[in-house]
C-alpha cells in the first residue's frame with residue numbers, strides 16, 4: 001500500500017495524522033487529492049454551512065516595543081506622527097462605536113502594537129467602553145503578546161491580567177502573535193516577543209477561565225514544512241487538554257515594507273494546500289478560517305473548497321495591519337450580502353455566526 005493510500009484509509013476511519021504524515025502531505029500529496037480529503041473532513045464537521053460575522057476592528061496603536069522582522073505595521077515608540085504612527089484610546093474608539101447603529105455589529109476585534117506605556121487598565125477601559133456602547137457585541141481582544149506585556153507592565157500574573165480583562169467584558173482572545181512556534185524560526189522573524197511557551201500558556205489559562213480563543217500561523221517566510229507541522233502539533237496537543245480553540249487561521253506572510261522584503265510570498269496554490277493540510281491535521285479544532293482581508297477575496301473564495309468553513313467578517317474598512325504589508329485589500333470591507341454571495345458561489349449555505357460560532361438569527 002502506498003503512503004498516500006495508507007493515509008487515505010486512516011482519514012477514512014477518522015484516524016489522526018502523525019507529524020510525519022502531515023509533512024509528507026505538504027511535500028508530496030497531489031493537490032486534487034488534498035482538496036478532496038480536506039473537503040470531506042470539512043463536510044463531516046459542518047455539512048454545507050460556511051460562516052461569516054459582522055465585525056469591526058480597532059487598532060489602538062502601531063507603536064510597539066518589539067520589532068518583528070515580518071511586520072510592516074509597527075513603528076518604534078520614539079517615532080512621531082510624521083512617521084506614520086497613531087496612538088488612539090477610548091475617545092477614538094468611542095467615535096467608531098457611536099458611528100455604528102445598535103445591533104449592526106456582533107463583534108469588536110481589538111489588537112495592535114505593544115505600546116510601552118499601556119498596562120491592563122488601558123485594556124479594561126476599551127472592553128468596558130465596547131460593552132457599554134454595544135451591550136450585545138462580543139469583545140475579542142488582545143493577542144497573547146499584548147496580554148503578556150499588560151501583565152508585566154501592571155505587575156500582575158498572567159491569570160490576574162486575564163481575569164481583570166474578563167471582568168471588564170473581554171469575551172475571547174484572537175489568535176495573533178503565534179507566528180511560528182519553533183524557537184529558531186521565531187528568533188529569526190520575531191526575536192524578543194513572548195516565546196511560544198508563553199503564548200500557549202496564556203491561551204491555556206484563558207481556556208481554564210472559560211475564555212475561548214483562536215490560533216494563527218504565519219507561514220511562507222523562512223520556515224519549512226516541518227516547522228509548520230510542529231506549530232500545529234503544539235496547538236493540537238493543547239486543544240486535546242482544553243478544547244478552548246475555536247478556529248485556526250493560517251496567515252500568509254506578506255512582503256512589502258518590512259525587514260524580510262527580499263523573501264518571496266507563498267503562491268495561491270501553496271495557500272490552498274496549506275489550508276488542506278491544516279484541516280486534515282487539526283482534527284480537534286472545529287473551524288478553519290480564510291481571512292479574506294489578507295488573502296484577497298478570490299483566494300479566500302477558492303479556499304472554501306479546501307477545508308475552509310469560515311471567511312471572517314464584514315470588517316468595514318477598520319484594519320490596516322495587512323494593507324500596510326501589501327495585502328490585496330487596501331480598504332477592506334464586505335457587506336453581509338456580498339459575503340453570502342461569495343459563499344453561495346461555492347454551493348454552500350451562508351450562516352451568520354457570533355464570535356463563539358453560534359448562528360445569529
Ligand code: SF4
Nearest residue numbers: 064066068071074113
Ligand atoms: S508583529 Fe506585533 S509585536 Fe511584532 S512588531 Fe508588529 S505589532 Fe509589534
